[in-house]
Amino acid sequence: MNWDDAPADTPDRLVGSAADREDQAVEAALRPKELDEFIGQERVRQQLDLVLKAARQRNATADHVLLSGAPGLGKTTLSMIIAAEMSAPIRITSGPAIQHAGDLAAILSSLTEGEVLFLDEIHRMSRPAEEMLYMAMEDFRVDVIVGKGPGATAIPLELPPFTLVGATTRAGLLPPPLRDRFGFTGHMEFYAPAELERVIHRSAGLLDVRIDADGAAEIAGRSRGTPRIANRLLRRVRDYAQVRADGVITREIAASALEVYEVDARGLDRLDRAVLHALLKLFGGGPVGLSTLAVAVGEERETVEEVAEPFLVREGLLARTPRGRVATPAAWSHLGLVPPPQAGGTSPGGSGQTGLFGT
Ligand SMILES: Nc1ncnc2c1ncn2[C@@H]1O[C@H](COP(=O)(O)OP(=O)(O)OP(=O)(O)O)[C@@H](O)[C@H]1O
Numbered sequence: 001m002n003w004d005d006a007p008a009d010t011p012d013r014l015v016g017s018a019a020d021r022e023d024q025a026v027e028a029a030l031r032p033k034e035l036d037e038f039i040g041q042e043r044v045r046q047q048l049d050l051v052l053k054a055a056r057q058r059n060a061t062a063d064h065v066l067l068s069g070a071p072g073l074g075k076t077t078l079s080m081i082i083a084a085e086m087s088a089p090i091r092i093t094s095g096p097a098i099q100h101a102g103d104l105a106a107i108l109s110s111l112t113e114g115e116v117l118f119l120d121e122i123h124r125m126s127r128p129a130e131e132m133l134y135m136a137m138e139d140f141r142v143d144v145i146v147g148k149g150p151g152a153t154a155i156p157l158e159l160p161p162f163t164l165v166g167a168t169t170r171a172g173l174l175p176p177p178l179r180d181r182f183g184f185t186g187h188m189e190f191y192a193p194a195e196l197e198r199v200i201h202r203s204a205g206l207l208d209v210r211i212d213a214d215g216a217a218e219i220a221g222r223s224r225g226t227p228r229i230a231n232r233l234l235r236r237v238r239d240y241a242q243v244r245a246d247g248v249i250t251r252e253i254a255a256s257a258l259e260v261y262e263v264d265a266r267g268l269d270r271l272d273r274a275v276l277h278a279l280l281k282l283f284g285g286g287p288v289g290l291s292t293l294a295v296a297v298g299e300e301r302e303t304v305e306e307v308a309e310p311f312l313v314r315e316g317l318l319a320r321t322p323r324g325r326v327a328t329p330a331a332w333s334h335l336g337l338v339p340p341p342q343a344g345g346t347s348p349g350g351s352g353q354t355g356l357f358g359t
């Protein structure tokens with residue numbers, strides 16, 4: 001899969017949210033297969049349950065469903081569950097794979113009645129394909145254009161009723177006419193630590209890994225609200241438990257293992273910590289410009305901005321202000337540092353001189 005316009009992630013990053021090769025290989029085995037097995041996302045799950053049950057009772061094809069949310073939160077998993085719950089076959093494709101309207105016409109015209117068409121990264125479809133999709137979603141019909149120029153004719157083609165499940169990490173990029181054609185939109189949230197603990201226990205069971213409650217809690221707290229990351233950290237901790245201990249994952253084992261892998265108690269990795277460290281130690285907590293900060297940690301501007309910052313902002317450790325990047329009081333305490341008086345840029349009318357040359 002290609003994530004070039006999703007938030008960037010360095011490929012070998014243990015806390016990256018995009019799927020790496022190993023994730024892709026093992027995720028199929030860890031995916032819940034039924035709605036009841038799907039952990040968390042209470043609201044989306046309940047709403048979806050109603051949509052699917054009602055369709056089943058009416059013996060009808062379910063309405064089109066849009067799933068939006070950050071990578072690794074369970075969009076692909078849910079789409080497969082939708083097909084399973086409807087006892088329908090599923091066809092899987094993605095926006096980038098559909099470059100021409102003809103590609104889409106070929107897929108649509110080969111669908112069987114009630115089939116689920118899963119369109120991943122739907123915001124990356126080409127314009128002409130998108131327009132064809134509007135009509136297919138609404139009227140179950142496409143116009144196939146035959147010929148070129150003035151002699152071109154549109155041949156209407158009836159489609160069997162099907163359910164489109166679109167997934168996107170960027171709901172905001174979807175054109176409103178497309179968004180409006182979905183009968184149900186589920187927005188996936190980051191998971192609470194207790195939910196991730198359940199994900200970890202479930203995966204540990206499937207992988208035949210022994211883990212106690214504290215061990216699962218320790219991994220959950222470092223998983224950035226994301227099941228994919230939780231499962232990945234679990235696999236790394238399992239390695240450690242197997243090689244350095246008796247195989248059972250306890251809090252101590254999990255903490256020592258993740259220390260080796262440089263994932264700290266809050267899920268920050270080396271890059272995140274380097275950015276915070278530079279911001280606090282070199283620039284007194286800011287404000288400091290992005291370029292300066294990037295030079296200080298020896299990374300590209302984009303890496304700092306797109307790879308490290310989103311999570312730091314989400315965690316309330318860093319703020320982006322018009323005057324530059326500013327550390328919050330939580331950042332100081334997370335790195336075990338004491339903020340200088342008036343540092344942190346938290347008072348809007350502050351001097352703004354607590355940066356590089358601040359006292
Ligand atoms: N609610 C959940 N309960 C249990 N496991 C989950 C849940 N959500 C996700 N997972 C696990 O996380 C992994 C990643 O989920 P999934 O591939 O569905 O994410 P995604 O949202 O499609 O990500 P991407 O945006 O990268 O395509 C799956 O293998 C699955 O095992």
Ligand SMILES: [Mg+2]
Pocket residue numbers: 075076077120167
């Ligand atoms: Mg997916």
